[in-house]
Amino acid sequence: MDxxxxxxxxxxxxxxxxxxxxxxxxxxGLTGLFNVGLAGFVAIGAYTSALLTxxxxxxxxxxxxxxxxxxxxGAMAVGGIAAALTGMATLRLRSxxxxxxxxxxxxxxxxxxxxxxxxxGGPFGIGFIPRPFGSLAETxxxxxxSNLAVVSAVTLVAYLALEHLSRSPWGRVLKAxxxxxxxAISLGKSARFYRVQAFAVGGxxxxxxxxxxxxxxxxxxPDNYLPILTFQVxxxxxxxxxxxxxxxxxxxxxxxxxxxxxxxxxxxxFPPEQQARAAALQIAAIGVMLCVILxxxxxxxxxxxxxxxxxxxxxxxxxxxxxxxx
Amino acid sequence: MSLQFIVDGLLTGSMIGLxxxxxxxxxxxxxxxxFAHGDFMAxxxxATLAVVSAIGATFGxxxxxxxxxFGWPLIVALIIGMAFTALLALLLDKVLFARLRSxxxxxxxxMASFGASMALRSLLEFTFTSRPTYxxxxxxxxxxxxxxxxxxPDQIALLLLTAVLVLGVHLLMTRTQTGRSMxxxxxxxxxxxxxxxxxxxxxxxxxxxxxxxxxxxxVMIGILVQIRPFMGFDMLLPMFAAAILGGIGSIPGxxxxxxxxxxxxxxxxxxxxxxxxxxxxxxxxxAVLFVRPIGLFGVREx
Numbered sequence: 001m002d003x004x005x006x007x008x009x010x011x012x013x014x015x016x017x018x019x020x021x022x023x024x025x026x027x028x029g030l031t032g033l034f035n036v037g038l039a040g041f042v043a044i045g046a047y048t049s050a051l052l053t054x055x056x057x058x059x060x061x062x063x064x065x066x067x068x069x070x071x072x073x074g075a076m077a078v079g080g081i082a083a084a085l086t087g088m089a090t091l092r093l094r095s096x097x098x099x100x101x102x103x104x105x106x107x108x109x110x111x112x113x114x115x116x117x118x119x120x121g122g123p124f125g126i127g128f129i130p131r132p133f134g135s136l137a138e139t140x141x142x143x144x145x146s147n148l149a150v151v152s153a154v155t156l157v158a159y160l161a162l163e164h165l166s167r168s169p170w171g172r173v174l175k176a177x178x179x180x181x182x183x184a185i186s187l188g189k190s191a192r193f194y195r196v197q198a199f200a201v202g203g204x205x206x207x208x209x210x211x212x213x214x215x216x217x218x219x220x221x222p223d224n225y226l227p228i229l230t231f232q233v234x235x236x237x238x239x240x241x242x243x244x245x246x247x248x249x250x251x252x253x254x255x256x257x258x259x260x261x262x263x264x265x266x267x268x269x270f271p272p273e274q275q276a277r278a279a280a281l282q283i284a285a286i287g288v289m290l291c292v293i294l295x296x297x298x299x300x301x302x303x304x305x306x307x308x309x310x311x312x313x314x315x316x317x318x319x320x321x322x323x324x325x326x
Numbered sequence: 327m328s329l330q331f332i333v334d335g336l337l338t339g340s341m342i343g344l345x346x347x348x349x350x351x352x353x354x355x356x357x358x359x360x361f362a363h364g365d366f367m368a369x370x371x372x373a374t375l376a377v378v379s380a381i382g383a384t385f386g387x388x389x390x391x392x393x394x395x396f397g398w399p400l401i402v403a404l405i406i407g408m409a410f411t412a413l414l415a416l417l418l419d420k421v422l423f424a425r426l427r428s429x430x431x432x433x434x435x436x437m438a439s440f441g442a443s444m445a446l447r448s449l450l451e452f453t454f455t456s457r458p459t460y461x462x463x464x465x466x467x468x469x470x471x472x473x474x475x476x477x478x479p480d481q482i483a484l485l486l487l488t489a490v491l492v493l494g495v496h497l498l499m500t501r502t503q504t505g506r507s508m509x510x511x512x513x514x515x516x517x518x519x520x521x522x523x524x525x526x527x528x529x530x531x532x533x534x535x536x537x538x539x540x541x542x543x544x545v546m547i548g549i550l551v552q553i554r555p556f557m558g559f560d561m562l563l564p565m566f567a568a569a570i571l572g573g574i575g576s577i578p579g580x581x582x583x584x585x586x587x588x589x590x591x592x593x594x595x596x597x598x599x600x601x602x603x604x605x606x607x608x609x610x611x612x613a614v615l616f617v618r619p620i621g622l623f624g625v626r627e628x
Binding site for chain 1: 358433437441449605608612619
């Protein structure tokens with residue numbers, strides 16, 4: 001019974017990660033937009049939904065006590081707008097600028113979460129976030145299973161929607177832009193417009209995942225959204241294979257299993273005073289794993305067919321100047 | 327508002343500027359933004375610290391030079407640390423970046439640098455724990471220099487060192503054949519190859535300069551603030567912002583960008599409060615991207 005409860009809990013967390021990875025797959029896998037600040041967008045979603053749904057609190061703005069569903073929709077809206085603004089600022093420039101800017105977004109969101117006490121509760125975060133099926137909390141198994149059902153349903157909807165999108169004309173334009181920007185532009189597609197859209201939708205999905213997580217745990221704090229989260233999700237997408245939605249989900253579950261498993265292992269093997277160091281070693285090992293996968297199997301488990309074989313040759317000729325656009 | 331922020335800003339700006347030189351060089355010559363650059367800083371600092379301790383263990387306590395807080399061991403250790411950091415950068419390029427570069431996907435290299443950054447930082451945390459350490463715990467008396475500004479001997483020495491290093495790199499870039507090859511490669515890689523520039527050696531020099539200067543910037547932070555595994559990672563956003571503000575590829579631009587951001591940060595600390603410091607570089611970065619994405623001294627990409 002305990003095992004089943006833990007299984008449900010594990011799978012719920014893994015599926016929330018899958019949702020973030022699905023958002024990243026839309027941005028990176030499908031469109032080729034590099035987001036190294038996704039923790040910031042997840043945090044935006046979590047805080048938005050928490051502000052909208054928590055009961056009134058004199059110490060900070062809100063909460064407005066609205067239904068959970070409104071919180072989720074609000075999270076998606078704010079996350080999407082934040083991503084759209086980021087995209088508009090940088091997508092007309094070189095791809096690296098987007099990477100640097102998203103990195104900055106995550107830093108600023110972290111600062112706001114820590115320092116704007118009147119909005120985010122500061123370092124102590126926000127508690128008493130309403131949980132779906134909170135009334136079932138006395139029977140943990142039932143509670144975990146019903147949460148799993150909700151999260152699975154949301155992830156499934158997101159998955160089906162993304163699969164549909166990537167096959168739609170809209171998705172084909174994104175792929176075309178990723179594969180050969182100049183050809184796509186010559187067919188009259190505005191590269192920047194489509195990319196901002198894809199980036200915004202991806203950001204909204206990440207924010208929704210943040211909101212789900214907030215309502216699942218009932219408590220959020222700035223520490224949940226450190227750069228390590230960004231890193232985990234990237235490893236999940238690369239392991240699963242960028243460009244594939246199935247890969248995003250499977251990669252998330254697999255990497256989360258490795259992560260949680262090695263975490264349990266270190267907590268058993270190392271004495272309490274060495275835990276922090278062991279955790280650092282765990283992160284280092286995963287970092288090396290990411291680099292190794294990029295070197296030997298850049299397409300991951302379910303990745304798209306090898307990208308642009310002709311492109312590699314041409315890229316060698318122009319000395320790594322791969323983004324030699326006009 | 328006290329004018330002390332000028333000294334504080336110039337010092338922070340020097341650290342940012344020295345780091346930004348490496349960022350701007352890798353960006354313009356190797357064409358990727360290196361997220362592991364901050365961790366070169368931290369590794370260089372810990373290496374320097376290790377050599378200082380080793381010298382201390384061998385020669386006993388060494389008296390500091392004049393009014394400074396450190397003696398010759400730190401200077402020797404800094405030079406060894408610079409060499410170590412340069413080697414680390416070369417090694418990382420050989421095992422990771424060069425291979426991915428040859429596959430021709432620039433953005434994959436950025437992601438690999440992100441993974442390498444995480445691994446490098448966590449290894450430091452594993453080896454040295456996340457507790458801050460210091461080169462010296464001695465407290466220096468700051469001398470008043472007028473207008474309500476105070477400065478310590480260490481700070482003067484480090485400002486001078488920065489000026490000498492920046493001048494040196496600038497001369498290297500403009501007056502030597504190596505420097506001209508680097509500029510040629512950053513302006514037009516294909517053409518540079520055609521005229522027979524040895525790309526591999528230019529890439530090596532880029533990593534050596536970037537790594538060595540990152541180590542100096544890190545040691546400056548170590549002397550004036552503290553040494554932590556995250557010290558370099560926290561400098562990443564200011565360094566990128568400085569490189570973009572100055573214009574990618576421009577050494578004077580990177581240094582000037584660093585100084586502007588350092589001064590703005592120090593001013594913001596006085597006016598708004600220290601907790602918002604990290605937001606300053608983001609605001610400057612966004613302003614540059616909206617108003618003048620090529621930066622102060624940048625050239626339009628070809």
